[in-house]
Amino acid sequence: MNQQIKAIFEKLTGYWKNLQKHQRRNLLIVAGLFVLTVAFLSWFALRPNYTTILFNQSPASLGEVTTKLDELKIPYKTGGDTLSVPEQYQDEARMKLAMANLPNTTNSGYSVFDSSSMNLGMTENEFSVRNKQATEMQIQNSILTLKGVREARVNLVLPEKKLFVSQQQDNAKASVVVLLDNGVKLSTDQITGIQQLVAHSVPGLTPQGISLVDQNGVRLLDETGQAIADGSTNPQLTKQQVIQNQVETEAKNRIRNSLERLAGQGNVEVVVHAKLNFDQRTWKNHKVEPPKDNPTGAVISDHVINEESQGTTGATGVTGTQTNNPGQVPANVSAANGNNSSSKKESTTNRDFDTYDENGQSAPYQVDSYTVSVLIGDQALVDQKQEDIRKFVSTAIGDTNDGATNTITIAGGTFQTPANPFTTTTSFYKQPWFLGAMAAALVLLGGGVYAFSRRRKVAEVPVLDRPRITDVGTVVEETENMKMKKQLEKLAGQKPEEFVNLLRTWLVEE
Numbered sequence: 001m002n003q004q005i006k007a008i009f010e011k012l013t014g015y016w017k018n019l020q021k022h023q024r025r026n027l028l029i030v031a032g033l034f035v036l037t038v039a040f041l042s043w044f045a046l047r048p049n050y051t052t053i054l055f056n057q058s059p060a061s062l063g064e065v066t067t068k069l070d071e072l073k074i075p076y077k078t079g080g081d082t083l084s085v086p087e088q089y090q091d092e093a094r095m096k097l098a099m100a101n102l103p104n105t106t107n108s109g110y111s112v113f114d115s116s117s118m119n120l121g122m123t124e125n126e127f128s129v130r131n132k133q134a135t136e137m138q139i140q141n142s143i144l145t146l147k148g149v150r151e152a153r154v155n156l157v158l159p160e161k162k163l164f165v166s167q168q169q170d171n172a173k174a175s176v177v178v179l180l181d182n183g184v185k186l187s188t189d190q191i192t193g194i195q196q197l198v199a200h201s202v203p204g205l206t207p208q209g210i211s212l213v214d215q216n217g218v219r220l221l222d223e224t225g226q227a228i229a230d231g232s233t234n235p236q237l238t239k240q241q242v243i244q245n246q247v248e249t250e251a252k253n254r255i256r257n258s259l260e261r262l263a264g265q266g267n268v269e270v271v272v273h274a275k276l277n278f279d280q281r282t283w284k285n286h287k288v289e290p291p292k293d294n295p296t297g298a299v300i301s302d303h304v305i306n307e308e309s310q311g312t313t314g315a316t317g318v319t320g321t322q323t324n325n326p327g328q329v330p331a332n333v334s335a336a337n338g339n340n341s342s343s344k345k346e347s348t349t350n351r352d353f354d355t356y357d358e359n360g361q362s363a364p365y366q367v368d369s370y371t372v373s374v375l376i377g378d379q380a381l382v383d384q385k386q387e388d389i390r391k392f393v394s395t396a397i398g399d400t401n402d403g404a405t406n407t408i409t410i411a412g413g414t415f416q417t418p419a420n421p422f423t424t425t426t427s428f429y430k431q432p433w434f435l436g437a438m439a440a441a442l443v444l445l446g447g448g449v450y451a452f453s454r455r456r457k458v459a460e461v462p463v464l465d466r467p468r469i470t471d472v473g474t475v476v477e478e479t480e481n482m483k484m485k486k487q488l489e490k491l492a493g494q495k496p497e498e499f500v501n502l503l504r505t506w507l508v509e510e
Contacts, residue, residue, distance in 0.1 A: 382412030
């Protein structure tokens with residue numbers, strides 16, 4: 001066995017010695033690449049596949065979990081607020097962490113009233129403190145469920161109960177601190193949602209009594225309880241500015257796109273300023289109207305009273321005298337023989353009418369007037385159709401509040417194109433610094449090309465190895481054998497008998 005190994009080793013050694021330098025170099029490079037490839041594939045195939053088992057964990061919770069995994073000798077990886085373990089350990093890790101009550105949810109809300117932590121001697125003050133802590137924890141847990149919120153802290157200030165009704169009752173107050181994920185900014189609606197969530201969780205807490213800040217200490221609610229988004233100090237003003245910009249941009253694009261069909265692309269410039277009114281009105285009307293199918297109203301009840309009387313009197317009356325009683329028919333008095341008679345008729349009719357309350361609110365904003373300036377790059381077109389363009393712009397911007405007058409200005413002219421820097425007398429390529437920079441760049445480029453060509457020529461020169469004695473011997477030996485072969489072929493062709501005798505002599509000697 002050792003002789004075979006030795007023979008293989010000598011054969012490989014001889015093969016290596018017969019190789020030239022560039023062949024040896026290429027062989028070493030191929031061998032190195034082969035080893036690296038095998039190592040990479042082995043690492044990729046044998047590396048553990050990690051599975052995430054915990055999400056959205058606080059740093060304190062991750063610290064407790066990793067300490068327990070170190071005790072259990074289970075490898076793990078953490079990334080941000082997640083924790084991963086190898087796939088073969090995931091079931092074991094979940095089971096062992098659950099047995100250890102990890103991750104520990106300290107914000108367990110009303111678990112502070114568990115029987116293990118309660119005692120019969122608890123005072124009313126202790127109960128109030130625990131109830132306040134439980135409410136804070138519940139609100140924190142609710143806020144943590146919102147997307148983009150990593151941590152939250154809630155502090156409540158609950159009013160003390162007054163003994164007498166005449167004493168002024170204090171309102172509850174709350175301060176909330178939210179830790180947001182990287183790159184997350186709460187919108188106005190999200191801020192208002194957190195505000196309403198906290199306000200509806202505490203009795204007597206109004207939205208104005210809530211203070212909300214982020215991890216940088218930036219206020220998210222102002223003194224009046226209005227949401228502040230993107231660090232603005234006056235969200236109402238920002239909202240009005242956004243609406244005004246939107247109204248002006250829409251009117252500008254509408255007018256310009258339409259006029260460009262007449263004057264050509266890029267030949268129209270429009271500037272629009274809108275005067276907006278953000279005053280809102282609300283109203284309530286109580287109306288009573290008859291039904292549509294019965295203008296006089298539907299009859300609910302009808303009450304009629306008729307009275308008649310006859311008698312003798314010493315006085316005579318005048319026929320047709322009006323009485324003072326409403327609804328009474330005038331008495332007819334007969335003077336004959338001193339007899340008289342009277343009649344009375346009363347009629348009461350109750351009718352039903354439709355009644356309803358009308359509540360209304362005006363739009364969030366109204367446009368009082370527009371100021372529009374139109375510049376067209378065709379003076380001839382403006383001279384010919386200026387009045388038509390003015391009417392078109394007036395119609396395009398629409399009606400304004402209470403028929404206010406809009407100001408429209410139309411001007412024509414030739415648009416000036418930007419100057420070409422290569423045609424001006426102060427072109428940069430004529431400056432001395434530019435010429436010097438170009439000369440330096442050309443020198444560096446020429447030097448780089450020269451150095452590259454020299455290196456290439458040196459690389460193309462063949463490298464000759466020193467002649468080896470073994471190679472020369474091999475060549476000489478091969479030459480003598482060839483000569484002997486030729487002589488034997490010549491002897492066999494000319495003198496076959498002598499060739500046969502020579503072969504027999506060689507065989508006898510061997």
